[in-house]
Amino acid sequence: MSVLAVGTVAFDHIETPFGKRDRALGGSATYITLASRFMSDDVRLVAVVGHDFPEEYVEVMRSRNIDLEGLESRPDELTFAWGGKYHYDLNNRDTLYTDLNVLSSFNPVLPASYTDSRIVCLGNLDPTVQASVMDQISAPEIVLCDTMNFWIEHTPDSLTQLLGRVDCLVINDSEARELAGEPNLIVCARRIRELGPKVLIIKKGEHGALMFAGDSIFTVPAFPLEDIQDPTGAGDAFMGGFAGFLSGCKEINLDSLKHALVYGSVIASFTVEKFGPEALYELTRSEIGQRIDAFRDLTTIPMPIAEITTS
């Protein structure tokens, strides 16, 4: 199935305790598509850049089989640029600057060839923009949606309207708590799903993720890594891996959602091992498969033995 990602394509300035990059390739749509491509050969991108966006970065994506028909380039404007500096523990970061540039008037019009997209990833954007993308797609199999605290605080009504339409919300734990107004994540999940999403994924960074689907809760840890270079984009890469995996499934059911959660976590774990999206450039399906096996070892409870179930 086709995967469509709408979001940002950006210049990222990144500082972590382990290094620094300036004007690196970044943006949610970049990470989502680069992460989806391992499982889908029909990955479509919708985003906008300015005249300063280099052909070299376009080529990074094009050469990895990402359909860029939906990448709008504006001759008179500058590309969206973001700068962030991570703290010592990598769990917190300060935003150094956010130059919206082209993004401030982003009003995506999908190419006709994109309207039949099946797996739709709405990267973090103004909820009205995300909704307008949904309006242009005829019959999606599943719509995944990200958001952030800014929209929760400033556009709660349009966010609530959007949540009534999406199938799967993918947010981090602090966003879930803010959206639900409640510290307990299990209670949060119930309240958020009452707003619409049948599936909710709560990302917890180094603590893994929780997925709520039907009556089930499924948990995955973060893959244990000694050497994390840069957490930027891990959440978007997770969504891309999740979406890419689903695109290869005959049917989307609880088992395929669980597999997709593992797959997304594994893709995210590779992403943080290098700066920006660099790890996604040369990664192979064989490396991904090996880490999925290791992931299984990490979480598999050995078969029941007499002692543990004796009542």
Next chain:
Amino acid sequence: MSVLAVGTVAFDHIETPFGKRDRALGGSATYITLASRFMSDDVRLVAVVGHDFPEEYVEVMRSRNIDLEGLESRPDELTFAWGGKYHYDLNNRDTLYTDLNVLSSFNPVLPASYTDSRIVCLGNLDPTVQASVMDQISAPEIVLCDTMNFWIEHTPDSLTQLLGRVDCLVINDSEARELAGEPNLIVCARRIRELGPKVLIIKKGEHGALMFAGDSIFTVPAFPLEDIQDPTGAGDAFMGGFAGFLSGCKEINLDSLKHALVYGSVIASFTVEKFGPEALYELTRSEIGQRIDAFRDLTTIPMPIAEITTS
């Protein structure tokens, strides 16, 4: 196999957003033994109380088959008392008071019948006191040890000496980071295990736990609960459940350690559903078994399907 717990038996004053208890039964040895008893019929307690400790609390433990020969009672002193108030999110608490009382001169002398103990739980105490308990035990199968930031900061040398002797350290994530002087928990684990413990368990509260044993890492989530009344003692109940489970195993190996981690997590999940150790009073092995099954559903990745391992 026998389980020995050395630690505190205390009066706890507890305030959470959901209620309050004053002079409740508390203390690490209390929780460890009450949690161990479900899998072991030979649970031994070493602790000290004062003349104010009520017979009613002694009876709570005695009636649950806990051997109290090692519970010293001092006629002229008062029982150790602690008060804590939890914040709205239950992840942080303020200590209201710590009255050491009898604990300030606790120098445990084990009854002769305890010296053959096989599974030894050293609850959080001065590391020199923990070491003196080890000196009195002839041939333990495994020694589990807890500690806290106070000892990491104030008695690093005696703590390091102790760590060279214990088999399994059970601490929370902030303690692990402080002990290793490093934010990445995987790096922490390597450094801490270089100090001695072959097995390291890092407890992460609502985010579950990590276990490092041999070349393996094993993760468990926290059991998802909508209604958490009081987190007090969850870590000690975890250790007790873990120890109790191991006491019922023919052999302590990686599989039994993994099962014990699940078992300890399940016991801890029951503990937080009521105030103090109340949940451990009437809990049944059948209820524990049911939650272990639910725990397995929560973490089991469905069997591999073609898509996920295609390389």
